[in-house]
Amino acid sequence: MSPRSAGIAIPTLCFHEKLEPHGGCRLCIVEVTVKNWSRLVVSCVYPAEPGLVVKTRSEKIDRIRKTILELLLAHAPDSPVLKDLAKEYGAKRDRFPAETSFCIHCGLCVRYCAEVVGKHAVGFIDRGIHREIAFLPEIALTECPPCKACFPLCPTSFAQAAFVLLEAQSIR
Numbered sequence: 123m124s125p126r127s128a129g130i131a132i133p134t135l136c137f138h139e140k141l142e143p144h145g146g147c148r149l150c151i152v153e154v155t156v157k158n159w160s161r162l163v164v165s166c167v168y169p170a171e172p173g174l175v176v177k178t179r180s181e182k183i184d185r186i187r188k189t190i191l192e193l194l195l196a197h198a199p200d201s202p203v204l205k206d207l208a209k210e211y212g213a214k215r216d217r218f219p220a221e222t223s224f225c226i227h228c229g230l231c232v233r234y235c236a237e238v239v240g241k242h243a244v245g246f247i248d249r250g251i252h253r254e255i256a257f258l259p260e261i262a263l264t265e266c267p268p269c270k271a272c273f274p275l276c277p278t279s280f281a282q283a284a285f286v287l288l289e290a291q292s293i294r
Contacts (some may be wrong), residue, residue, distance in 0.1 A: 132165055132178050133187065133207055135194075135277050136228040140238050143167045146229045148190050149207070153177040162186070184211055192217040194226045198278035201226075225255050225280040231272035241265045244272065244281070255280075257288045 135147035145164035152165040155175040162183075165176070177183065191213035195204055199215050199222070208215065227246075232255060235244050243262040247254050257266065266285055273282040 130178060133210075134166060135203065135226065136230060137166060138230060138234065138275060141230070141233050142237065144229055144233060146227065147194075149187055151183060151186055151190075153180060153183060187211050188213045196221050197226050198222075198224050198280070201278040203277040223254075223280075224278050224283065226278055227253060227255065228277060229255075230275040230277075231255065231281040234272045234275055239269060239271055241269070243269075255284070257285055259288060259292060262288060263292055 132152065133149045135149055136144045137150070143166040145167040148164060150165040151162055152168075153160055153176070154163050154168065155177075156171070156173060165178075187207075188211040191204060191208050191211055192215075195201075195208060195213060195215045196218040198204055199220065201224075204226075207213070229246070231244050232246055236242050241261060242258070243265045244255060244257045247256050262285065270282075270285075273279075273285075276282065
């Protein structure tokens with residue numbers, strides 16, 4: 123049974139019921155205790171086990187989620203999803219310098235295209251702080267127009283904007 127089906131609210135930006143758990147957004151962080159030993163984990167990829175005690179909200183957890191949200195808001199300050207979560211956790215939109223890329227690297231578009239649609243038209247490029255999501259023109263320009271399944275999944279609308287830009291560049 124998942125936390126959602128049990129009525130337990132744990133925020134996430136990278137979860138989708140058709141996808142394998144990813145843990146990319148880190149918002150689903152919880153504190154688990156096993157045999158008097160506690161640690162913070164990403165709940166969507168941490169396996170349940172007998173005797174596991176899980177705290178989904180605490181001052182510490184909320185503080186971490188707030189910081190994560192503030193970092194994400196530096197990239198996508200106008201995302202309605204982020205604004206709602208920021209309000210709930212008291213996150214400030216301008217705590218970190220703006221890095222307006224609009225993509226928060228949740229990976230929903232990449233994973234949905236690969237795992238559900240099976241087209242691999244969008245992918246991660248580079249690593250670390252240089253990691254980006256990009257449409258692969260040779261696939262995306264033919265496969266994406268009739269599909270666009272990843273567009274409504276994106277919490278920032280970056281996927282749609284990036285594809286529109288790709289289309290515009292290919293027309294030139």
